[in-house]
Amino acid sequence: MDIVMVLRVILLALVAIGLAGLLVKRNLIMKIIAMDIMNTGVISLYVLAAWRRGKAPLTTDLSIPQASADPVPQAVIVTAIVIGFSILSLLVVYVMDLSRYFHTLDTERIQKKWHR
Amino acid sequence: MNIPVTLLVLFVFLPLSGGGLLFLFPERGRKILPMLFMVNSILAGYMIYLGFEERVVFSGSFGVEIAFDGPGFILTLMNGIVFLAVSLSLADRPFPPITLSLISMLHGTANAVFISNDLFNVFVCVDLAGILGFLLIRMGRKPRQVWSAVKYLLTANVGMIFYLLGCLQVYTHTGSFSISTLGDVPPVAVALLLTGLSVKGGILAMGLWLPEAHGEAEAEISALLSGVIVKVGLAPMFRIASVSSLAHGFLSFIGPIAAIWGVCYAMAEKDLKKMLAYSTLSQVGFAISVPALGPFYAASHGVAKAWLFLSAGRMPGKSIEYLQNKGVEISSWLPLILGSLVIAGMPGFALYSAKGLIMSSQEGWKLALLYLASLGTAIYYSKLLFIPPLRQGKLTGRSGSSDLILLGALIAGGYRVGSYGISQIFSSLSLLLSGIALYLLLRERVTPLLPYWQEEIDHILGLTLLFCLLIWGVFAL
Numbered sequence: 370m371d372i373v374m375v376l377r378v379i380l381l382a383l384v385a386i387g388l389a390g391l392l393v394k395r396n397l398i399m400k401i402i403a404m405d406i407m408n409t410g411v412i413s414l415y416v417l418a419a420w421r422r423g424k425a426p427l428t429t430d431l432s433i434p435q436a437s438a439d440p441v442p443q444a445v446i447v448t449a450i451v452i453g454f455s456i457l458s459l460l461v462v463y464v465m466d467l468s469r470y471f472h473t474l475d476t477e478r479i480q481k482k483w484h485r
Numbered sequence: 486m487n488i489p490v491t492l493l494v495l496f497v498f499l500p501l502s503g504g505g506l507l508f509l510f511p512e513r514g515r516k517i518l519p520m521l522f523m524v525n526s527i528l529a530g531y532m533i534y535l536g537f538e539e540r541v542v543f544s545g546s547f548g549v550e551i552a553f554d555g556p557g558f559i560l561t562l563m564n565g566i567v568f569l570a571v572s573l574s575l576a577d578r579p580f581p582p583i584t585l586s587l588i589s590m591l592h593g594t595a596n597a598v599f600i601s602n603d604l605f606n607v608f609v610c611v612d613l614a615g616i617l618g619f620l621l622i623r624m625g626r627k628p629r630q631v632w633s634a635v636k637y638l639l640t641a642n643v644g645m646i647f648y649l650l651g652c653l654q655v656y657t658h659t660g661s662f663s664i665s666t667l668g669d670v671p672p673v674a675v676a677l678l679l680t681g682l683s684v685k686g687g688i689l690a691m692g693l694w695l696p697e698a699h700g701e702a703e704a705e706i707s708a709l710l711s712g713v714i715v716k717v718g719l720a721p722m723f724r725i726a727s728v729s730s731l732a733h734g735f736l737s738f739i740g741p742i743a744a745i746w747g748v749c750y751a752m753a754e755k756d757l758k759k760m761l762a763y764s765t766l767s768q769v770g771f772a773i774s775v776p777a778l779g780p781f782y783a784a785s786h787g788v789a790k791a792w793l794f795l796s797a798g799r800m801p802g803k804s805i806e807y808l809q810n811k812g813v814e815i816s817s818w819l820p821l822i823l824g825s826l827v828i829a830g831m832p833g834f835a836l837y838s839a840k841g842l843i844m845s846s847q848e849g850w851k852l853a854l855l856y857l858a859s860l861g862t863a864i865y866y867s868k869l870l871f872i873p874p875l876r877q878g879k880l881t882g883r884s885g886s887s888d889l890i891l892l893g894a895l896i897a898g899g900y901r902v903g904s905y906g907i908s909q910i911f912s913s914l915s916l917l918l919s920g921i922a923l924y925l926l927l928r929e930r931v932t933p934l935l936p937y938w939q940e941e942i943d944h945i946l947g948l949t950l951l952f953c954l955l956i957w958g959v960f961a962l
Contacts, residue, residue, distance in 0.1 A: 408646055449608070452612045455616065456615075456638060463623065467631055480941050
């Protein structure tokens with residue numbers, strides 16, 4: 370089997386694992402980690418896509434070996450990594466705040482307290 | 486680049502960089518920001534008047550693209566007006582100094598979303614708007630605000646991960662991020678993109694983070710959330726639907742359902758701000774049911790809903806029943822009543838003409854559902870119409886001027902595009918009156934139709950996934 374195909378399946382499985390964690394875990398910290406796993410899976414998929422296309426970056430000079438990466442998905446995904454990181458850190462800070470107010474990080478219990 | 490384009494790009498960069506400067510000099514912002522927002526609305530209005538259109542493509546063929554066109558300008562105009570009104574009414578109230586710089590940045594970001602025509606710009610700006618919205622929701626530092634903000638950011642970010650996957654699909658198939666190439670991408674890409682955006686745009690169950698966040702945030706912030714941040718999710722959808730027939734078909738299918746679904750929630754709600762938030766869920770359904778007319782409807786709704794939230798902030802209490810028993814000072818009563826009438830479809834205002842346009846291009850079961858939803862809108866806004874006025878107080882200073890600005894914008898919108906045939910006026914008036922009559926019959930008898938657990942975080946996340954699979958499944962067949 371093609372190595373790209375295998376990698377893609379593995380990375381999609383990673384995204385699915387993250388999603389499953391988001392749905393199943395009740396602890397907010399675990400939810401945030403699961404979200405990050407999902408994000409990492411998507412980022413790696415972008416890196417994989419860049420590798421597969423294999424055009425020489427930013428040049429028309431054919432003497433350069435042709436198997437280099439496509440720069441566009443990589444440039445794009447650097448931005449997405451930064452955004453994902455900033456959202457992650459914001460969430461962690463405010464989840465700390467929440468634990469001080471509610472004395473739990475269990476989403477079900479927070480929502481029960483909320484609705485009362 | 487010619488002069489108008491340079492000027493227009495400035496309206497993304499000025500508020501963004503100005504927001505950074507305002508961290509250092511927060512006091513200056515109180516005077517400068519309203520002026521900035523005013524210049525922005527005047528410029529956008531002038532561009533609509535000229536019918537200016539231009540596309541700017543950056544860096545060759547990778548599809549980084551800015552589109553200055555009608556839909557973008559309408560939303561930019563709404564953005565300017567809503568921010569102008571909010572900044573004027575913030576001037577009367579004490580608030581943390583950081584608010585002004587966040588608001589300024591949010592304004593620039595929203596402008597950027599409304600004019601950008603490529604998927605990745607949209608991703609960056611929508612996410613930035615989400616982060617700024619998160620910081621604004623928790624501004625009052627109440628525990629409930631922090632929880633609803635965390636819930637919002639978590640669900641919205643999961644939505645954006647779906648969106649990123651969709652972007653990747655588009656790129657591998659077309660070699661570009663431009664929205665104009667979306668015509669022939671596989672259905673799964675469109676499904677992923679739409680799912681991501683509908684979490685932000687508040688469509689069906691994916692938007693259920695919205696009532697808590699809008700209900701708990703400070704009134705001025707809720708005005709920005711309902712007026713602008715929800716439209717930040719909708720604007721790219723309208724652009725996608727204008728090129729992809731899949732997206733167009735799906736949005737016009739889901740729109741009427743979303744409209745009636747929001748009405749079911751709003752009908753039973755007893756809290757004023759939460760009712761307004763559910764009403765946003767329903768109005769979004771109207772906007773997406775005809776994507777080509779969506780920007781105008783979304784803009785009119787943004788202005789009207791911002792007005793309602795601003796006046797809800799001046800109410801002495803949150804519970805509608807309490808307000809109905811005690812009454813409200815006439816200066817805050819008048820905007821609330823006028824705003825309710827505008828959204829319920831009173832002839833002469835922007836939403837009346839927008840609704841007329843949307844109804845006239847629908848037929849069959851969609852039209853029936855939309856009529857039913859309009860009737861429902863009139864019913865639940867009647868709750869506010871029966872709040873009695875108290876004869877004291879008067880319109881004062883800056884908050885009064887923000888009311889006047891929003892009212893003026895709504896009337897101008899109704900005048901510019903409105904169609905005032907006898908039959909249309911008659912049908913919308915009769916819908917409004919029968920809504921009020923039905924409310925008098927039904928009041929006290931309405932019990933909550935939809936339970937609270939639907940708004941829990943796991944439920945929203947699960948439904949986001951299901952929704953994505955559903956669109957994909959339906960479109961792949």
